[in-house]
Amino acid sequence: MPEIRWAAMIGSMPARRRRKQPGRYHHGDLRRALIEEAARTIQRHGVDGLTLRAVGQALGVSRTALYRHFPDKSALLAAVAREGFRTFRLALVEAWERGGRGPKGFDAMSLAYVRFAVTHSSHYRVMFGGFLDACAADPELQKEAAAAFQVLVDALVAQQEAGLVRDDDPSQLARFIWAIVHGIAMLAIDGQLPRQDGYVEDLIRYAAGRIRSGIETDKA
Amino acid sequence: MPEIRWAAMIGSMPARRRRKQPGRYHHGDLRRALIEEAARTIQRHGVDGLTLRAVGQALGVSRTALYRHFPDKSALLAAVAREGFRTFRLALVEAWERGGRGPKGFDAMSLAYVRFAVTHSSHYRVMFGGFLDACAADPELQKEAAAAFQVLVDALVAQQEAGLVRDDDPSQLARFIWAIVHGIAMLAIDGQLPRQDGYVEDLIRYAAGRIRSGIETDKA
DNA sequence: ACCTGAACACCGTTCAAGT
């Protein structure tokens, strides 16, 4: 059965399983492929540049094949966002831990945050840009987003326990910090900051210093 | 001449000059009307809900009439953004001056900033949302945006001269503050903050306190 | 100078039909 040969092939070269074999009927894992192709298209041509037709064509599949796996286009976007939150969270945790779970790690986390946003700008926009108003009900997506936020809260609590950060409500404190890095990220993405090389990194570093002064325990 | 009667009428009731008189050929001031109608549509149905067809219909005019006044849709959006920056700047200046051009006025300005963004959320998104990548060349728009930013810089310099704010580069300092209010505004607009009544205002007030600690002169 | 109406090349989505 050719079916089995195909399955073996995609097992051995997972990166090549994107296009459907012309003669074959089933794709293999179209759902997975759709998400990856959508992410790639978004990265290259922006969110508005994502068309179901182009995605289908890139995968060698009809433009309506997608509807066997997602209710509509926004559901595909939600899946992309979910994936985004996952890798985003991992990047934040890594920075925090490599920096020793202290002030240094916290600064590294801010940097990692904005770096992710800038290097995956369209992806980031899908995650936070309000495209998902309607499908905000997606519980899996909510869970991933909450988990990413929790990384920040945990980092703050750890520093509070070490006596390095003032004893405010951690979630309010977290949202304040979040707003800063999110703000810098969005301004950078939208081209509202000087295009000068290294400007964004400098701003982040400067911000980290001001944040530290703003949130450290009062030493009277 | 009916033309003159019509002109007199729009002089006396400027709010009613929106729809074209069916029999008449010229609209009166279609350019102005297009911008206002576009802003209204965006406010009600979001940026994606803005269609040239609907705008034309609301004004009793063909859907292609717009092309006599703007090169394309994005130019219309740029005009809307320009208007937005103007009223935005006025709101900021007012808050700053009513608060006495000091720390109190500065906090009031932060509040005014986010209030504008939240109450004119779609308008704000057009101004900052990266819809204007292509037509970023529009010099009038650039000028308005720069003027709005300058309000913030001036307020910081005034406080530096009064010895209330540390002597960092005002423009970097300004961009740091800007990122914070922009970040809170975007999170609020995109529904990423708790929907709890008054939450955003509380967060802004909290942020104002943390910002103050972060930027005030070191009192050793 | 300003506006219209038909036409064009797109888009997401539906649905009966194929394998």
Added chain:
DNA sequence: ACCTGAACACCGTTCAAGT
């Protein structure tokens, strides 16, 4: 169970033509 192809109702934009 999974995919196709024609069809439908949208969209921005062009262009020759009308006033």
